[in-house]
Amino acid sequence: MGVGRFAPSPTGQLHLGNLRTAILAWLFARSTGRQCLLRIEDLDRVRSGAEEEQLSELASIGLEFDAPVVRQSDRLSSYLEAIESLREKGLVFECFCTRKDISGAASAPHAAPGAYPGTCRNLTAEERAARAQQRPAALRLRSAVDQFTIQDELFGSYTGVVDDFVLLRNDGSPAYNLAVVVDDGAYGIDQVVRGDDLLSSAPRQAYLAQLLGLPIPTYAHVPLALNVQGQRLAKRDGAVTLEDLSEKGLNGAQIRAYLLESLGLPGTSLQAALDAFKPSDLPREPWVVEPEFIVDQLMPPASHNR
Ligand code: GLU
Numbered sequence: 001m002g003v004g005r006f007a008p009s010p011t012g013q014l015h016l017g018n019l020r021t022a023i024l025a026w027l028f029a030r031s032t033g034r035q036c037l038l039r040i041e042d043l044d045r046v047r048s049g050a051e052e053e054q055l056s057e058l059a060s061i062g063l064e065f066d067a068p069v070v071r072q073s074d075r076l077s078s079y080l081e082a083i084e085s086l087r088e089k090g091l092v093f094e095c096f097c098t099r100k101d102i103s104g105a106a107s108a109p110h111a112a113p114g115a116y117p118g119t120c121r122n123l124t125a126e127e128r129a130a131r132a133q134q135r136p137a138a139l140r141l142r143s144a145v146d147q148f149t150i151q152d153e154l155f156g157s158y159t160g161v162v163d164d165f166v167l168l169r170n171d172g173s174p175a176y177n178l179a180v181v182v183d184d185g186a187y188g189i190d191q192v193v194r195g196d197d198l199l200s201s202a203p204r205q206a207y208l209a210q211l212l213g214l215p216i217p218t219y220a221h222v223p224l225a226l227n228v229q230g231q232r233l234a235k236r237d238g239a240v241t242l243e244d245l246s247e248k249g250l251n252g253a254q255i256r257a258y259l260l261e262s263l264g265l266p267g268t269s270l271q272a273a274l275d276a277f278k279p280s281d282l283p284r285e286p287w288v289v290e291p292e293f294i295v296d297q298l299m300p301p302a303s304h305n306r
Helices: 016-031 050-060 076-088 099-104 125-134 176-186 196-211 242-247 252-262 270-276 291-298
Strands: 003-006 035-040 066-071 092-095 138-141 147-152 156-161 166-168 189-195 218-222
Touching (some): 003 016, 016 035, 016 050, 016 252, 076 166, 076 176, 147 196, 147 218, 166 176, 176 196, 242 291
Parallel strands (some): 003 035, 003 189, 189 218
Antiparallel strands (some): 092 138
C-alpha cells in the first residue's frame, strides 16, 4: 500500500487555504487506497502551541490521519546520515556565500535565473580553510544536472531548475528540500500533495530522491487560496481560521462542507466527497477567499454575530 501525507509548518493556525490543501491530500491518498500521514515540519519558524492547534483544527474538520505523526525535529540524525551518504559519493561541497554574494555574482552562462552561481563549487582546500575563518559553511549538493522533469497529476509533465541547492544551512540545520526527501523516503510516501507554490521545488526534490536511491513520488500540486487582491491568503485577510469563523458562529462541519463545495465536491460528508473525487475534475485556478462572504453565505441573516 502506498502512502500520502499532509506536511504543515507549525507557524500558526491553519487557514482556509491550508485546510483545503489538507482535505485534498487526504482525498488523493484515500481515493487511491493509500495511508495518509501527518508530518509536522518544525525545523524552523515554529510558533509555540501551533502544532497542537493545527492537530485540533484538522480533527475538527473530521480529517483522520494514520499513525505516527512525524516531527522533523525528531529526525535530525536521519538528515545528517543522508548528507553523509552524499558526501561519501563526492556530491556535497562547502559554501561560504552570503545571500548578497549570491545575488551579486555573475551567473554562469545559460544558468537559470536565481540558480546558485557556482561560486564555492571548486574551491581549493586552502581557499576553503581561509573562508572558514570568516563564517561557517553551508553544505550544497553538487548537482550533475541543471533541470529535471517530474510528473504531476494536475500540471502533467513539469521540467524545472535543479541547481547546487543547500542541504545543510550554515547554522547546522537541515534544509527544507533535504528533510522532505529523506522523510518521504523513510515513510514510504509515494504521493506528494501540496500547494502549487512548491511546484518549482519538486524537480530538485525528485532529483535528490534519485541520488539517495529513493523512489520518486507522484505529485499533485494544488491551487493556492488567494485574497481578493490576488495575494496569498493570510491571517490579516479577516476571518480565515477555524477559530475566527467559530467566533462568528460557524462549526467545523460547515466549514468542511464549504471547502468541499469549493472543490466541486458534495459537502455532506468526507465519504460522499471521496466517492465523487476525480482529480481531473478539480478546479485549476487559485481559490479566491472573501471571508465576509463566507459568513454571509453560511449563516442565516438573523443570526449574524459580528
Ligand atoms: N511544510 C510545507 C508548507 O507548509 C509543505 C512542504 C511539503 O508539503 O513538501 O508549506
